[in-house]
Amino acid sequence: MPIYFYNPNALLWLWLVPAAAGLFLYAAVRRKQAIRAFGAGALFISRKREAAGSYLAIALVVLALAQPAWDLQEQKLQETGRDVVFLLDVSRSMLAEDMHPNRLENAKTAILDCVETLSGDRVGLVLFAGSAEIRCPLTVDYDYFRMALRQASPNSIAAGGTMIGHAVERTLEKLLDPANAGMQDLILITDGEDMVDGPDEVEAVKKLADAGVRFIAIGIGDRARGSRIALEDEESGARSFMKHGNTEVWTKLHAETLRRMTAAVPDGIYFDVANGPFDLARIYRQIMENAERASTDSQVMERYEEKFHLFLGGAVIVLLAANRWRRRT
Template identity: 30%
Template sequence: MDSVLATTAWYSPSWLFPPALSQFDWVNSFWLYLIPTIPAIFALRWLINLKFGRKLHVAFSKSEIRSSPITYLRFIPPMLFALALTMVMIALARPQKSSETIEQWSEGIDIMLAIDISQSMEIEDFKPNRLEAAKDVAEEFISGRFRDRIGIVIFSGDAYSLTPLTTDYDLLRENIDEIDFDMIQKSGTAIGSAIGVSTNRMRESDAKSKVIILLSDGDNTAGNIDPITAAKLAEAYGIKIYTIGIGKNGRVPWGKDFFGRPRYVESYLNEKTLKEIAEIGHGQFFRATNNKALEEIFDRIDNYEKVKIKENKYKNTEDFYSIYLKWAIVFFLAWLATKLTFINNILED
């Protein structure tokens, strides 16, 4: 409707009907409440004239008295004057249309998710297992970001970049869905290599904030770079590191035996290295022992690494009172014209 109003000529009758009037915002809306008084004033004037007006008594025989529709033309001048007054009151109410444009932007953050896919991530103390739980919360984390570039590194006995930094969140979710234990054949847990690959991906980034979120359930047992050395290298490039230790200590379920019964293994996470990495990277270490705890950790990191979304609002207001003033002039001139014709002198019955 807004575009229709913008292209409608002022002399179009559509301006006078409710569909057009209902689209406006009114600055002085109290004038609209006075419009019903206009017909009331004319009705009162008619009653006064009927009671006190001068009457011309003319005698006609019954056979000579005829009703003529021409007598109703006498109502045209007061109707035109009432319409002129109505248009003036609509103009005084200041009809307007406002459109608001909002521009949003943020400087964005570069985030690398480094996800452990070693065989121990198959342990089922998380549902359905550690890796699938990590994938689920990673996807939720991505869905909550705004204009941040996110990349994915996977690691076990070696590490490689699965997805470069991108804002294509659909692609990121697809790649996370496809993460599997068989993607890296070399066994072990190369935490240092994972940090090194993540750092290499962010080395030339000019983002205001750069973050690595490393999720693992084991000690560094593979790779050609020490985790502490890798963390110091990341810190030199201004990269913050959050580390998440995943898994319970003690007996945990891992697959089933020959008879289909749950098989249990001993699990132990050495937190020392992960804590030291987070300290060097000016981040924080978290320990997740179940699905809910892992979700809460990612929620906390999500809140820590939110940038302020800035916005500009532009409001454009257009007045339409001039259209109704023009209509008021048209109706007023029409009233003057009819006042000078025989219509104004038609006798009432």
């Protein structure tokens, strides 16, 4: 019967068995020397059987830590989930520091926290500025999604500026599937600045409604005073602020644009987080509490049944028995 170990690295701790044997031999020699010093009539207690039981118990505990398993079991899995696409603004204005350390890093952290709470949902990532690019197609490989998100920066998109309407339309065209109408969500995270002429944002989100896509907009950034856009020289590390001519550029949250977009669709939802902390995971969880979920293809998972408890129980029995084996000679 083959034995499978789920944690084979734990077997490296088997070196404790010969190490314990070496310590026992050293201690036995020292005890005999001490007895000879006392002279005839001194009582000697033999611990050979007790020691052997300890070695065996250590070996059994190490084997238990390695998570031994056998008896192959088959389990049929049927998962349900939704398609969640994050549409992230990576334009230069997202480097504004009215949120620490800046708007973009806050948005990325919020998305990562949100993904941690998902189970069975497919996630996708689209980055946009003056154009839009799909950086992660819909997938359940959350590790790949996290990698793509961590690499997101203003340098991810060649074209500068911001075209929200174009980004929405491209996401709908390339990533969302009309066959999954009612079970898809588009989460837009942006400061709302639309600096380049392009498709109208309101008309773009209306197409989402026609395709059965729920639209959620998150507005970030100071909407009153605004903030300068910090820049850092890659070679020297020197910091400066973006300028238009000789005037420093200040950027604010354009909440009106996002409110008009969400108001244009029946299920549109807008969260104005401004420059405060926000928990995207909690927001999305509340919105999706009673949402419809699609069934994915069933999968058969094969897994060996873990038997580590047998080894732990054996270790306890051996230690108890070894303690009773101690005899006087």
